[in-house]
Amino acid sequence: MKRSTTRIAAVMGEVHARIAARSYRAGTKIPSVRAMAQTLQVSVSTVLEAYERLVAEGVLYARPGSGFYVEGPVAPLALTELGPKLDREVDPLWISRQSLDTATDALKPGCGWLPPAWLYEAGVRKALRNVARASAAQLTEYASPHGHGPLRQFLSRRLAASGIDAAPEQIMLTESGTQAIDLICRFLLEPGDTVLVDDPCYFNFQALLKAHRVNVVGVPYRTTGADIEAFGAALAAHSPRLYITNSGIHNPTGATLSPVTAHRLLKLADACNLVIVEDDIFADFETTPAPRLAAFDGLSRVIQIGSFSKTVSASIRCGYVAARGDWIERLVDLKIATSFGGGRLAADIIHQAITDSGYRKHMERVRRRLNDERERTVPKLSALGIEPWTIPRAGMFLWCQLPERMDAAVLARTCLKDGVVLAPGNAFSQSLTAGDYLRFNVAQAGDGKLYEVLARAMNLCASR
Template identity: 70%
Template sequence: MRQNITRIQLVMAEVQARIASRAYGPGFRLPSVRAQAQALEVSVSTVVEAYERLAAEGVIASRPGSGFFVAGPVAPLALAKMGPKLDRQVDPLWVSRQSLDAEAATLKPGCGWLPPSWMYEAGVRRALRTLARAESNVLADYATPLGHPGLRQFLSRRLAGNGIQAAPEQIMLTESGTQAIDLICRFLLEPGDTVLVDDPCYFNFHALLKAHRARVVGVPYTPHGPDLEKFEAALREHTPRLYITNSGIHNPTGAALSPAIAHRILKLADISNLVIVEDDIFSDFENTHAPRLAAFDGLARVVHISSFSKTISASVRCGYIATRADWLESLCDLKLATSFGGGQLAAEIILTALTDSGYRRHLENLKRHLTEAMTKTAAKLNALGIKPWLTPQAGMFLWCQLPEGLDAASVARFCLKEGVVLAPGNAFSQSLTASNFLRFNVAQSLDKRIFEVLARALRSP
């Protein structure tokens, strides 16, 4: 009897999950009891009982002779219930929440940001002291629609140093890099459109694209960029609208795009009418600049975005979009519609910090610390049999393979119980083919307790 009740609950949970993810919308006709029984491998009577209970709760409604239909208004969107069912240790949103909600004593080698002491705290403090004497409109008023003119002018010159020609009028400030991608998705995507991402890629790309109801297709990533053969095949098969990538230091692999692959990607994009979103958030970590798609393309098909949350402050939220001039007005309207004018204070802080005489020294020290941390972390992982996929030329991530037969989600679950937050590979993989990989943030991996807990996790049955 208890087994039968459990199966009924499983059928109910399956229907409710599909309603929550909006796979089943209001008025949607549920599969017949026989079809549902066959799909879920339960008896017809189990499905009948589950449907009747859902009807009693008002979740679905019965129409005699027609079947069962979803009742009520559109369900609140539940991103965690969309897409493949993942263990919560590999769910992209859950990985973020674990890191952001962690207590001070929790170790976070799986998070995606630097420790506070590694950020440009001194520059931010100097900026705040300076701005305490600023005019009242800086401290209390909205910014102009495109954002702080001085910061946009500075960014125009900065981008030119990387070969990207973008006038200040082609740059719009945003609250973050994530908001920048969100606005681009609102501008260019309709629900059901296909978007290409690298496999693996930054896991929040997956979550954000789910929120836009996009169809996501992963393209295997190599040490020099996306697999061109698979990339071309995906263009032919899926006719994607967007491709979202990093072309500086790739997250999570640490790889860098080669010039040959960059040129081929742009040629394919031109043939297939593909728009590329290039996230350049790790630019300041580079020792040698990798090619930028936006530099080769001249912002014709490439939208270039970035922010300052990795090198200056994650607390001072400020990012930007650089794009073709004829797209900027519509993007600006979307920004006003979704967040209104933005703030002046964050942009003032960022500009003051970037133009501070200490910022260059801060970056030099930061890159030196990251190089040292990369070497130490790789050695400690190697001693445990955890091998980096490649040795990055710069940056803060190591994409590592576990010893054969070990599952990253199981290792993460063990470590989480002992106060260590890891980032398992399948959180980054659209195809879920990275179950034996972990991403390590070397700046957050200097505590020896991490490796003691990892060693126990690797020995655990």
């Protein structure tokens, strides 16, 4: 009896999961009793009982002679139910939650930001004092639709230094880099469209794209950029609408796009009418500037985005979009429709901080510290058999392979018990082919306890 009840509950759980994932929408006819029984390898009577219970709960309704249908409105969106089923430890949203929710004394070598002491606190405090003396309008009014004018003028000059010709009118400020991508997705995509991402790529790209109900296809990423042959094959097979990438310092690998790869990639994109979103959030960490797709393309089909959360402050949310003028005008309309007027204070604080005389010296110190920490971290990891895929020229990330095909998700689960948050490779991999990789943040990897916990956890994993 108990076994039968468990099977009935399993069938009900499967139907609930498919409704949550929106595979079954309101009014949709679900598989017949016999078809579901065959799929789940249970008896017809088990499925029938499960369906009847779901009818009693108001989840389904029956049409005599026709079958069972989904009752009620569309289910609330559950992102974790979309796409392949992952262990919670490698789910992108799980990693974000662990990094944001864990106690302040936890070690977070898997997170994607600098420690608080590394950020530009002095500049932020100075900017706050200045803003506090601003006019009443600056402190209380909505910002203009495009956003803070002086900051957009500054960004126009900074982009020009990278070879990107973007007038202030071609730049729109957002609340964050994530909001920038969200608006672009709303602007260009429909559910069911295909989007290319690097494999591996920043895991929140995948989480955000799930919310837009698009088909995500990963393209293998090499030390010089996307694998061009695989990129061309993906274009031919999937006719994607969009490609999202980093081309300065790549997340999670730390690799840098080469000019040859950039030119070949843009040639393919042009032939297929592909739009590219270039996330340039790590620009200020570079020691030697890498090629920018937006510079080669002239913002024709490349949209560049960025923010200041990695270098100034994650508490002061401000990002930007740089694109061709007619697209910016439509994106401004979308911004108004979804968030009305943006905030003025964040942009004003950011502008004052990054134009302050101390910001350049601050970033020079950060780049030196990152280089020093990278040189210290690599041998410590190597001593444990954890080897970098490549040695980055700049930035905070090391993309590392574990020894003997060790399971990074199991290791992450084990280390979390000792207060260490890791970032397993498959959270970054659309193809789930990075199960023995971890992303390390060298700025968060200086505590000796990390390596003690890693060594102990690796021994436990190896002995299983």
